[in-house]
Amino acid sequence: MRSSRYYIGLLIAISLLTSCAKHPVFIDRGSYIAQVVPDNPGQDNRVKFLVMHYTAIDDEGSLKTLTSGNVSSHYLIPTKPKLVDNKPVVYYLVNEDKRAWHAGLSQWGNSAGLNDGSIGIEIVNYGYEDRGELREWFPYTSEQISTIAVMMKDIIQRYGIEPQNVVGHSDIAPQRKVDPGPLFPWDELAKRGIGAWPDEETVAFYLAGRETSEPVDIANFQTLLAKYGYQISISGVLDPETQKVVSAFQMHFRASDIKGIPDAQSEAILMALIDKYRTKWIQPVM
Numbered sequence: 001m002r003s004s005r006y007y008i009g010l011l012i013a014i015s016l017l018t019s020c021a022k023h024p025v026f027i028d029r030g031s032y033i034a035q036v037v038p039d040n041p042g043q044d045n046r047v048k049f050l051v052m053h054y055t056a057i058d059d060e061g062s063l064k065t066l067t068s069g070n071v072s073s074h075y076l077i078p079t080k081p082k083l084v085d086n087k088p089v090v091y092y093l094v095n096e097d098k099r100a101w102h103a104g105l106s107q108w109g110n111s112a113g114l115n116d117g118s119i120g121i122e123i124v125n126y127g128y129e130d131r132g133e134l135r136e137w138f139p140y141t142s143e144q145i146s147t148i149a150v151m152m153k154d155i156i157q158r159y160g161i162e163p164q165n166v167v168g169h170s171d172i173a174p175q176r177k178v179d180p181g182p183l184f185p186w187d188e189l190a191k192r193g194i195g196a197w198p199d200e201e202t203v204a205f206y207l208a209g210r211e212t213s214e215p216v217d218i219a220n221f222q223t224l225l226a227k228y229g230y231q232i233s234i235s236g237v238l239d240p241e242t243q244k245v246v247s248a249f250q251m252h253f254r255a256s257d258i259k260g261i262p263d264a265q266s267e268a269i270l271m272a273l274i275d276k277y278r279t280k281w282i283q284p285v286m
C-alpha cells in the first residue's frame, strides 16, 4: 500500500521537476501540505514604520538591556561599529519578522501601538545632561551616522515605508520620550532621500513674509500637528502636554529652537509637510 508520505514526496518531486510559473509549488508542513498560489496582488508589507531611538546608556549596558527580556529592538548601533570588509557591523537583536518591544504606548496618525508594524533601531548615545538651565545633548558619532544612513535606506526600500512614517520615538510618544533628540541628523538623512522633509519654497510660501518667531494661533497649530500624525488634543491652550508635542515636532524638523513654543516658522514647516505628505492630490476631471 502506498503511504501518504509517498504521495507527498511525489507531489513535491513533481513540483520540483516542473518548477516553472505554471506549475504549483507544495510546502510539506509535516501534518499538512500548503499549495502556494504565486503572485497574489492582494497583499502588502506588515512593516509600515521605521522608529529611531537612542539608548541613553553605554555600549555594554545597551546590549544587556535590549537582550534581557523587558525591552528590545530589531537593531542596535554601537558607538563605533566594527568594520568587516569595510562594512559596518551592527547588532541584529530581533528578527525583522518578529515584534520587538521598543515603542511602548505610542501613536502616529491612525495607528496606535507601533511595535506591531514597525522596525526599531536603537543607537548607543547618552542622550542629554541638564546643567542648570541648559540641556546639553550628546552628539552621534560620524560612524553611527553613516551606518544608520545605509541601514535606514535599505529597510525603507525593502518594505516600501513612506517618508512620513520614518519617525523618532519622540514623534510617536511625545509625552514620555525625547529620543533620538535634536542632534539626530534628520536634515542630513533627508538629503540622502531618507524620511520626510519639507520643500524650502513651500515653507517660504507659508511663512508669507512673517518673522520666524511670530506667535501663531494655538488651536490651529494643534490641528495641524494632529493632521500630520501627532497625538494631541485641540484645546487652544499652550499647556505642558502641547508644549511637549511641539518640542517633539521641532526636534525633528526645526532643531535650532526646540522650546516647544508654536511660531510662524514651525507653522510654515508643518503646513509644507502636510502639503507634501498628507494631502491626496486629486486630478481634475477633464
Ligand SMILES: [Zn+2]
Pocket (backbone or CB within 6 Å): 052, 053, 054, 102, 169, 177, 179
Ligand atoms: Zn526610544
